Amino acid sequence: MAPSSSSASTPKVLVTSPSAVEECFTKNDIVFANRPRSPARKHLSYDYTTIAAASYGDLWRNLRRITTLEIFSNTRLERTSGIRGEEVKFWVNQLKKNCGDGGYSKVNLKSKFFELSFNVITMMIMGKRFYGEGVEDVEEAKLFQNLMREHFEFANTSNPADIFPVLRWVDFFGMEKKFVANAENMDKFLQDLVDKRRRISASTKTKTLIDNLLSLQETEPEFYTNNIINGIIMVR
Structure with missing residues (x-):
C-alpha cells in the first residue's frame, strides 16, 4: 500500500x-x-451528522435510505424532470440573448455549464437560481456563492491540526475559527431558506427537496431535525 x-x-x-x-x-x-475526523469535518458537517461525514451505523444507514428514496429514486427523479428540462431551456434562451439577433458572441462555456448544473441542483432543492442570469435576489445569490466558495475551500484545505492534533488546543493558524464562522453562516442561510419554503410549501405545485423533507419532518420530527435537513441540503 x-x-x-x-x-x-x-x-x-x-x-x-x-x-x-x-x-x-x-x-x-x-x-x-468510516470517514476520518477533523476540525473541518466536525464544523462543516453538523458534528459528523451528514452522509458524507457520519460514521457507519444507524445514522448513516438512515441517511443513505433517505438519499436513496427521497433524492435518487426513479420516482423522485421523474417528478423533477420538468425542472431539469425548464432549466436547460432557460439556459439556451439566455445564450441566444447574449448572441443578439442572428449575431455572434464569445461565450465561456465552462462557466456557463457550471452555472447550469448548479442552478439545476438548487432549483430541485430550493426552487431558486443562484448563478448566472435570472436570479431573484442578487444579494442573496452573492451570499450563497461566497458561502459555497468558502465551504469548498475549507473542505479541501490541508490543516496542520489534522496531522498534529495537539495544535487543536491552541489553533495557531486560526483555521478552526474560520470553520466555525462559515458553518454558522451556512446554517443560518440554509435555515432561512427552509423557513421560507415552509411558509409557501402548501401553496406551490412544484415540490422541492426541502418540501419533501419538511413533510417527513411532520411525521418523524425526532429524526428529521433542522440540522439533519440542513445537512442533507448542503451535501446534495
Whole structure:
C-alpha cells in the first residue's frame, strides 16, 4: 500500500496487493467505511451528522435510505424532470440573448455549464437560481456563492491540526475559527431558506427537496431535525 497524493485534505491510500485488499475490505471493512475526523469535518458537517461525514451505523444507514428514496429514486427523479428540462431551456434562451439577433458572441462555456448544473441542483432543492442570469435576489445569490466558495475551500484545505492534533488546543493558524464562522453562516442561510419554503410549501405545485423533507419532518420530527435537513441540503 502507498499513500496517494491529492489536493484534498483527506489522505488517500492506493492498495496494490490482493492480501491488503482483503485486509481492508473484509477484516476491517467497517473501519475503512468510516470517514476520518477533523476540525473541518466536525464544523462543516453538523458534528459528523451528514452522509458524507457520519460514521457507519444507524445514522448513516438512515441517511443513505433517505438519499436513496427521497433524492435518487426513479420516482423522485421523474417528478423533477420538468425542472431539469425548464432549466436547460432557460439556459439556451439566455445564450441566444447574449448572441443578439442572428449575431455572434464569445461565450465561456465552462462557466456557463457550471452555472447550469448548479442552478439545476438548487432549483430541485430550493426552487431558486443562484448563478448566472435570472436570479431573484442578487444579494442573496452573492451570499450563497461566497458561502459555497468558502465551504469548498475549507473542505479541501490541508490543516496542520489534522496531522498534529495537539495544535487543536491552541489553533495557531486560526483555521478552526474560520470553520466555525462559515458553518454558522451556512446554517443560518440554509435555515432561512427552509423557513421560507415552509411558509409557501402548501401553496406551490412544484415540490422541492426541502418540501419533501419538511413533510417527513411532520411525521418523524425526532429524526428529521433542522440540522439533519440542513445537512442533507448542503451535501446534495
